[in-house]
Amino acid sequence: MTHPAILETIQALGETTLIADPTKIVDLCRFLKDSEKFIRLSSVTAVDWHPAEPRFEVVYHLHSLEPFRRLRVKYKVGGEKPEIESVTSVWRAANWYEREIWDMFGIHVLNHPDLERILMPTDWEGHPLRKDYPVHGYKYSYSNE
Amino acid sequence: MNRPIPYSDPVSTIEAIQETPATPSAPRHMTLNMGPQHPSTHGVLRIVLQLEGETIISAKPDIGFLHTGIEKQMETRTYAQAVTLTDRVDYLANLSNNLCYCLTVEKLLQLEIPERAQWLRVMMTEFTRLNSHLVWLGTHALDIGAMSMFFYCFREREDILRILEMFSGQRMMTSYIRVGGVALEAPRGWQQVVGKFIRGFPSKVDQYEDLLNANPIWTRRTQGVGFISVEDMLDLGITGPMLRGAGVNWDARKNEPYSSYEKFDFKVPVETSNDVWSRYRVRMQEMRESAKIITQALEGMPEGPFQADAPHVVLPQREKMKTQMEALIYHFKIVTEGYRVPAGEAYQCIEAPRGEIGYYIVSDGTSKPYRCHMRTPSFGNLQGLPTLLERTLIADSIAALGSMDFVLGDTDR
Numbered sequence A: 001m002t003h004p005a006i007l008e009t010i011q012a013l014g015e016t017t018l019i020a021d022p023t024k025i026v027d028l029c030r031f032l033k034d035s036e037k038f039i040r041l042s043s044v045t046a047v048d049w050h051p052a053e054p055r056f057e058v059v060y061h062l063h064s065l066e067p068f069r070r071l072r073v074k075y076k077v078g079g080e081k082p083e084i085e086s087v088t089s090v091w092r093a094a095n096w097y098e099r100e101i102w103d104m105f106g107i108h109v110l111n112h113p114d115l116e117r118i119l120m121p122t123d124w125e126g127h128p129l130r131k132d133y134p135v136h137g138y139k140y141s142y143s144n145e
Numbered sequence B: 001m002n003r004p005i006p007y008s009d010p011v012s013t014i015e016a017i018q019e020t021p022a023t024p025s026a027p028r029h030m031t032l033n034m035g036p037q038h039p040s041t042h043g044v045l046r047i048v049l050q051l052e053g054e055t056i057i058s059a060k061p062d063i064g065f066l067h068t069g070i071e072k073q074m075e076t077r078t079y080a081q082a083v084t085l086t087d088r089v090d091y092l093a094n095l096s097n098n099l100c101y102c103l104t105v106e107k108l109l110q111l112e113i114p115e116r117a118q119w120l121r122v123m124m125t126e127f128t129r130l131n132s133h134l135v136w137l138g139t140h141a142l143d144i145g146a147m148s149m150f151f152y153c154f155r156e157r158e159d160i161l162r163i164l165e166m167f168s169g170q171r172m173m174t175s176y177i178r179v180g181g182v183a184l185e186a187p188r189g190w191q192q193v194v195g196k197f198i199r200g201f202p203s204k205v206d207q208y209e210d211l212l213n214a215n216p217i218w219t220r221r222t223q224g225v226g227f228i229s230v231e232d233m234l235d236l237g238i239t240g241p242m243l244r245g246a247g248v249n250w251d252a253r254k255n256e257p258y259s260s261y262e263k264f265d266f267k268v269p270v271e272t273s274n275d276v277w278s279r280y281r282v283r284m285q286e287m288r289e290s291a292k293i294i295t296q297a298l299e300g301m302p303e304g305p306f307q308a309d310a311p312h313v314v315l316p317q318r319e320k321m322k323t324q325m326e327a328l329i330y331h332f333k334i335v336t337e338g339y340r341v342p343a344g345e346a347y348q349c350i351e352a353p354r355g356e357i358g359y360y361i362v363s364d365g366t367s368k369p370y371r372c373h374m375r376t377p378s379f380g381n382l383q384g385l386p387t388l389l390e391r392t393l394i395a396d397s398i399a400a401l402g403s404m405d406f407v408l409g410d411t412d413r
Helices: A022-034 A096-103 B010-018 B070-074 B080-087 B096-110 B116-145 B148-170 B192-212 B214-222 B230-236 B276-300 B319-323 B324-335 B377-382 B386-389 B395-404 B408-412
Strands: A006-012 A016-019 A042-050 A056-064 A071-079 A084-085 A108-110 B030-034 B046-052 B055-062 B345-353 B354-361 B371-375
Touching: A016 A022, A016 B345, A022 A056, A022 A084, A042 A096, A042 B354, A042 B371, A056 B408, A071 B345, A096 A108, A096 B070, A108 B230, B010 B030, B010 B046, B010 B371, B046 B386, B046 B395, B055 B386, B055 B395, B070 B080, B070 B371, B080 B096, B096 B116, B096 B354, B116 B148, B116 B192, B116 B214, B116 B276, B192 B276, B214 B395, B276 B395, B324 B408, B354 B377, B377 B408, B386 B395
Parallel strands: A016 A071, A084 A108
Antiparallel strands: A006 A016, A042 A056, A056 A071, B030 B046, B046 B055, B345 B354, B354 B371
16 A cells, blocks of 8 residues: 555564554545545554653554454654644544543644543543653552641 | 542533523433443443433443553563453453453464463353353343343353363453463363353253243343444444444454464354344354354363463473472573563454454563553443434433443453
8 A cells, every 4th residue: 555644664473564654644544444444443552662752652553344454553753742633533433542542641632522531530640651650659648637 | 638539520511511502492401420330331430411301412421430550550560460460451351351462472472372272262261251241141131120130140150150260260360361371271170060061051041032032021122222323333443242233244253363263163143133132132142152162172172281382481380390490490580570572562352252352562672561552342332332322212221331231440441
């Protein structure tokens, strides 16, 4: 498959990965859905490569039923002001996964219909799956001081 | 009090009320807060419903009450320790989660699994499917009003849990499937116990169908209820029996076989009516097919080792540790620092009782997973809830909700 937004194609462990151009991701997704028949979006997630820069990697897993194929699309986002474009206009399934990315990694999703925290309480501070977020520890004291 | 509020936002409810017009010409919508503690949600799920009379105009699910940060915790555990966390994701399909995690790690390690281990894995995951479907049937029928089903289903479930305990030592959080094979050799006499159960099981399914199929209350509460179009399902990421109940013949066990499923003879049940009834039919037939798979595994179980020949990954046997120095060293190394997994990434998906489980593991070459994302079926399915509940009656919403068969631990992770 060829599309201007595909920068590189990698084959590893029997899986195909496309490295995409983040500015044209919606175009690319639309192309993959309409022309390459990837009608299902399995999941969207992110990986934090802190302290490397660009820090975040956003990963989409696509699935085509007929013919049966799976595909991974990913691209990097800088950690200074992380922003990605929403693909909910292509697959509605992206909605909750993108909310999860916002909740867990603090990556802002532009043009998302309903961007708010999904797993953590709405008044939670910080984004737990970032590598600089501690695994253990108490932020608040519950003593009677 | 300056601390996080355990209940998430009262704000969305207030906003929802303000949104509705209160003009005399347009009827005022009522906002109903269903859950987070509601018997039919099978866990802590909150749904904010907008009602017009008894019709649901819109539904907004609010999840996250059972979030336990499993993905974060996995990053601090070695690959061997993380298996125990995958059990806790979905308490009804723990072996499916074990299997998916192990397959992904094995893909990264490029490990060959002996045939006997693969067959044991298939047999145990099919027991998990039976277990999960039985709990679904019992509780779903209880929601709709057929109380006795619950007792019948849990009777068989108890037998399955005894079998799981016999194999692994645990009833629910088994951690039986490990990277490189399974944890223990099948116990002595397992053929008799499994054989006795599986010979009797099809007649039990007949019994359930006798109770439900011709029951006028059951049929009227399930047929034609909970419709959602196939396009919506695919677009929203709904998988599993819901998708097969809408005529889409897609099952990872057939379409992308893993763990030697291609050697088993079974059918993928598909129904076309796309309602609660068709999902019920799919699951009942799946139970019969699972019983067939278990029978085949019982009859054709290959001999051989139950763990891969990979001493740097698989824990050595106790006897070897007492007689061989190398085994002792490997044991010490695996337990203290874990084994290193080559850098890379892998995604593996399997067919769980509820749909597609997919594990995406990123390794940076150390002994701990750098990132492990779980694509859980309940999370994917629950996303379709607003579409499923739109324009249904509030009484039907209970049946529609139940037919999704979600587990909130699986949703929130």
